Amino acid sequence: MVDANDIEPDTCPRASGMPMLGLGTWQNTDPDQCAESVRTALEMGYRHVDTAQAYGNEDAVGEGIARADVDRDEIFLATKISTANLAHDDVLETARDSLDRLGADTIDLLYVHWPKGEYDPEGTLSAFDELYDDGLIENVGVSNFEPEDLEVALDELDAPIFANQVEMHPLLQQDHVRKACENYDVEVVAYSPLARGQVFEVDELEDVAGKHGVTEAQVSLAWLIEKGVTPIPKATGEDHIADNWEALALELDDEDVDAIDAIERTSREVDPADAPWN
Template sequence: MTDRASAAVSAGGAEIPKLGFGTARITGDDCKQAVETALEVGYRHVDTAQMYDNETAVGRAIADSDVARDEIFVVTKVHPDNAAREDVLSSTRASLDRLGLTTVDLLLLHAPSDRAPLEETLGAMNDLQSEGVVDHIGVSNFEVGGLERAREISETPIVTNQVKYHPYHHQDDLLEYCANEGVCLTAYSPLAEGAVPGDDRLLEIGEKYGKSAAQVALRWLVQQPSVAAIPKAASPDHIESNAAVFDFELTDEEMGVVGDLGDGRWQQLAARLGLR
């Protein structure tokens, strides 16, 4: 069993902590307090974005934390409207200013954009890496074809594709591609926007381990080798409980039961990826 401190996905030279803290739709002091709590209870991967309007709050939380900056994997995202070269450069520098950081660990393009060719956007992101203000780059909300093209275009590795992935919404083709190509799949909305916690089937699995349905769902995700998850929570209790997923391990059968809740082909995929 892997402990939280060492649980990471290795992808393109990046070590991405398997459990991150998502901050979508949390702003201001609520966001600052949530990120501070997350860091206190052990999260070392914090996800924000230009679109979220909370980079300043995230940066204040990091600055006020007792956790050293080099222990925190900070992710932000370029708004699709900022995909043109000069906009990528200026908006990323503005993100750094709001975060109060000289470097971000990972910069993503938040979604495919029609504002500029992908070559232009990724070229600007590559240049930011050359300047040393971005360590790694990736994409978000890309399908397999788009991810493959991004990897062909970029001079540096595309280390992750951040997409919606949870027990009821599968990403079979993308997951198989990422696993085979050494790309991390980062799962956002891993608790299905609040649908997971009340699922009796997940609760039944959790009873054996003294765990909640949400903890079972998160464990199912982080137990997949190429997957990281970024649950969002506002209350300290939920933030802490979401982090407590590294002290138990689901059996192959239980992984299959959770996988079969969704709309994918879990059993066949698990066999191909060596997950059973």
Template sequence: MNATRLQLPTVGLGTMGVDDPAVIETALELGYRHLDTAQIYENEGVVGEGLARALESNAVDRDDVTVATKVWADSLAPEDVRRTTGESLERLGLETVDLLYVHRPIDTYDPETTLPAFDDLVADGLARHVGVSNFTVDELERARGILDSPIAAHQVEYHPLFQPEGLLEHAREHGYPLVGYAPLSGGRVREVDAVVEIAAKHETTPEAVAIAWLASKAGLVTIPKASSRAHLAANLEANGLDLDAEDIGRIDGLERETELFPE
């Protein structure tokens, strides 16, 4: 069993759609220490190149950065898990990936055979931690019963307009972080009256409010995507925005059914 628990910073970098290594390098220079990619994003090479540049310039130490990638749903048969993880490591320029996710429990996913293949990668030193993504509570419980490694993280869509029930509670109960993706509701937070009004009250942006709201929840971390230096910096700084209980309650009470990335 992998005994060390994974510690993730409150704000990391989601890289879906990022196609320039300079974005990754800039993010690391600004202080990001969690980089999230996936096989299906087709940019692991971009992430790896940006990380390599930052390491070469001594902007960051490798041990301080959590690099996460995800095995896509068509590659979850045991032999494909190992083969595609090897290909991911090659693209990333790494010998070991810090966090390896099951991207979605669909298609070729079979918990009885897929999950032991992930355990084997940890045992062989190719991955440090096993994560899952887009699971239900029932799927999480089944995975917990099969894995030798503890679930190190669970990544799900989580933002003011989509607040899935029960998943944060499960993460807290079992001591792993819930990693919320699409925290800005695909840009729609700018159209949510409550978020806009709270932003005006704090003289900040709706995006900063959404990130601060996520950051206020124990056990929840987030991975907003950004490309420009200004937006990268702003997303990090949003972690320091102090929302009061009324602000948090207003966002907690929003209609929660706008899922951007259904299965």
């Protein structure tokens, strides 16, 4: 069994400069708990923290970063503009509000949270270009974009699209999204990478976990990392934060990957009626 303390900090090992594993903070709404989970993760070695305006916890995430004995320059910080704030002027105003709440001078990756609500490709993305040109954001991202949405955004933006954040795990393998992102040199970031706990009830993952003496969560995360995808599992307690972190030390063999690739069961955990795939 690997000890989390034996794994080196995840200091941007990808060629893109984005750490391979991040801490998700969705539904981590208790301010002190959220701040402590961020601090714990950063001091354990995480260097990628993901939040969003819609999560209502940017203040707490900023507090956790401030508490951690880690230089801000080492942290890859991501947040998202809410669907209600995607009109051009609202993007500009609320992005600055997010910076204030996070206690940051710049945001490493700012996403369009969904291509819906007030989203208008021309108006929304021109505001992202402005933030990028002004140096307030280092990278532009999109979230929950299908390939056709991604193509429209690529045509509208002057700045490159750095990443597309989508739900992805062994029960939702997103082959078409991954292929499109690969074609356009866009990173894939996986939210809900443990399928809200369903990965613990999948026979193929149980078999691989038993073979390596690890948890099903680690197997799911290691499979995503092997695919070149950056998972951002939510965790609040130190034990879960550490268990996820240990996925970085798990090396799946070809037999493991093939078995997971062949899973036929599918499940999408985040599926609003007005999602772009519906």
